[in-house]
Amino acid sequence: MVQHAVAPGHADSAAPEASLPESHPKVSFWTLMLGAIGVVFGDIGTSPLYAFKESVAAAAAGGPVTREIILGVLSLILWSLVLVVTAKYVFILLRADNRGEGGTLTLVALAQRALGRRRGLVLMLGIAGAGLFYGDAVLTPAISVLSAVEGLKLATPELDPYVVPITLAILIALFMVQSRGTGRVAAFFGPIMLAWFAALALAGLLHIADDPTVMFAMNPVYAVTFFHHHPAVSLAVLGAVCLSVTGAEALYADLGHFGARPIRSAWLYLVFPALVINYFGQGALVLAHPSAAESPLFHLVPDWALLPMIGLATLATIIASQAVITGAFSLTRQAVQLGLLPRLEIRFTSETHQGQIYLPRVNMLLLFGVIVLVLIFGSSSNLSHAYGVSVFGAMAVDAVLAILVIWKGWRWSLGLTLAVMLPFLIIDLAFFGANLLKVFTGGYVPIILAAALMTLMWTWVKGTSILFEKTRKIDVPLLELVKMLEKSPPHRVKGTAVFLTSDPETAPAALLHNLKHNKVLHEKNVILTVRSVDVPRLEDEDRVKVEHVGDSFWRVQIAYGYMETPNIPRGLAILRKQGFKFDIMATSFFLSRRSIRPAAQSGMPLWQDKLFIGLAKSASDATDFFQIPTGRVVEVGTQVTV
Known part of the structure; x- marks a missing residue:
């Protein structure tokens, strides 16, 4: 019933920001920035719960946690945030907008327009990126909420058997309220995440003094020499370090909701500094007290603040989960409109904001997937093995599509395009390859999920094309x-x-x-x-x-x-x-x-x-x-x- 066509390209396509509309003219910059803090950075903002802990565990491989390991891991995390998030997404991909909108399917649309008729490869890349995103949408709620609730074990070890049931109760409640809309709840997202980032920065700042030499990790030499001195665990560590940048794609996907400037400012002036300070605080704490490596984030706070920190972390992970669920709804609607999926029921949950939608079938499938993952894996450490494949597969797809858009759409020379984007693609593929080592310990989950979704989407695209051609032959x-x-x-x-x-x-x-x-x-x-x-x-x-x-x-x-x-x-x-x-x-x-x-x-x-x-x-x-x-x-x- 829907015919898919391509609109004519812009005459000013060589200037990627020239046609950027004045988005959100009635909303103040500070309101948009606060909203971006609440929605865009939920996933990457909760990474300190598990990223440093899992990276150190992978580097130590059961042995002692040495100074060299701590500085190497911190340097890898810092420069991953600088290169993958700041350079690739904040400074480059935020400029690749389609009339103010971003995301993998936006890159597909821009690349199709730039390449003209040669769209088969681009469409397959878009299908792959979308399939991998759904893997992320199932894994993020499971690992984020589970890692926050696990903090209860520190406060009261007797609660250990109840971590999984409490996690499931929170997740089921989260998915059940989706049909009511997120407008009222979203109003609290910004202030809560602002408090979360402030708590991260303060907790980290209080402990950097435990071992100020942790600041040496700012030197990228420590990241490079770590691979030289620990070749046996390098890929395993890389597969854990990547957890620190999960959620970076949300910067680009949510471009249409908040605009490039508020997202860029929120990252550069609040989120990035808060994350770095916290990671370095965790590193200094573990250097001074190696026993804290088991759960460094919650050991940063004094005993009296442990339960409030766990509560704030749980709220932050719920917000991170909400953001990725909303992203799955939006991506599904885009996929339907682009002809990658059949029509699905869409309910609008707001009379004033058309972006607030609810897809019952998608919501129930996500809930089913999340429950299965929590029951199978049982802990955030086990789930971390399944996490990186989908995230960095999607990021690699973004990098390939961006190369096509910059080369053909922005009309940069091929040499300059590759000089700028190829290093980022190599980093994405390195992280992706490192996560493939986890295939048999959990990485198979996003691979199976993405493969199934890609098969569904490609079948729908191919089937509708065959049906169109057959009916056209017999029609009048x-x-x-x-x-x-x-x-x-x-x-x-x-x-x-x-x-x-x-x-x-x-x-x-x-x-x-x-x-x-x-x-x-x-x-x-x-x-x-x-x-x-x-x-x-x-x-x-x-x-x-x-x-x-x-x-x-x-x-x-x-x-x-x-x-x-x-x-x-x-x-x-x-x-x-x-x-x-x-x-x-x-x-x-x-x-x-x-x-x-x-x-x-x-x-x-x-x-x-x-x-x-x-x-x-x-x-x-x-x-x-x-x-x-x-x-x-x-x-x-x-x-x-x-």
Whole structure:
């Protein structure tokens, strides 16, 4: 029902920030910055709970924790934050916006526009990135909340058996409230995360004096020499150090919500300093008291502050989980609009903010995945083995797509593009490769999940393409039908008929069946195609195109950006401004309901045919998806093979 098209490129594509819109003109910079602190940095902000601890454990490999290990790990963490987060995402990718929006699928849209027709590789990269993101969306809530609740063991060791049940209770409650919307809760995200980062910085600052020589780790030589002196554990340590930068992709994905400047300022002036101070404080504490390596973050605070810190950490991890759940909802809507997934039910939870959406099916699948992970792995240390594969797989995809966008879209020379971006891609691939060592101890989870989702998306893309080509061969060209009807017109009835179709060049099956069985034609007949374009949102003046193709026929195209949800009645109302008069209460919408059967000879294996048919059956009802009044819809059944 939805046709996917590409909007023409910008003339000023060589200047990546030239067309950046004035986002959020009615919201102050400080409000946006506080919101960014609350939503964007939840994931990376909770990394101190486990990143340093797991990195030291991997480096020591059961042996003593030495000064060389601490300084090497700290230097690796610091320079990972500098290169991966600050340089790659904050200073480069935040400039790769699509009318103010960011994220992996935005890069796909920009790369498709830059490359023109050569879109197969780009689409596969986008599918891979999206599949890996869903792995992150399942793992982040599990590891974040579990690591915070584990702090209870320090306060009261008797609570150890209850860590998993408490974690599950928090996560189930978090997913259950999604249907009510996050608007009111989100108002508290910023202040809570601000308090969390302040607590991280203060706790770290109090302990740097335990061993001031920890500051030597700012020298990148310690990171390099660590690999030289510890080759046996280097990859394992790299696989743990990467935990410190998980959530970096959120900087780019949430660009459209807050804008580049508030995100960049929040990172440079608050989040980055707070994280570095805390990590260095943890390092100094462990240097002075090696026994604290078991849970260094919670050992930073005095006994009287332990329970408040655990409570604040739990709130911070819930916020981090909320951000990634919301991101999964947004990514799914983009994937549906770009034709990577079938239609899914979307509920709006706010009357004023269209970005606040709830997808019941996605929410339940995420909850199921999170519960299974917590029950299988049981601790944040075990879960850390599963975490990095999806994160750095997605980051590597971002780097490859960014190379295409910068080279072809921004029109940099290939040499300059590779000089800037290739080091970041090498770092991402190094982290990704290091995490592949964990495949048999947990890394298989995101790989299996991503592979399954990639198979689903590719099957849907390929199946819809085959179906489109097959139906086009047997369909009647629209202009031929119009001429035939002008020569021998059928009986006319009053009102307007709107026939939805994915191919405006051919006569919709619903129109042909209406003529065949009812032998009538309405006074006005609209052949309507809904297109998805590779920009996030469209202005109303660019949304609708109308073409008169015959005595009583009009061909109408309504376009929506990949961040929008189609609303056909509202889109048709724009036609009145273009002189097309009709009464919505005297309008009937004709939809074709296809019954798909596997063909003897198909472009896909039989199992993939059946998977595609299953996906098609699971698609949300077109009437609900396009927000058409149910009392005005006529559905006509047709049978097709794929």
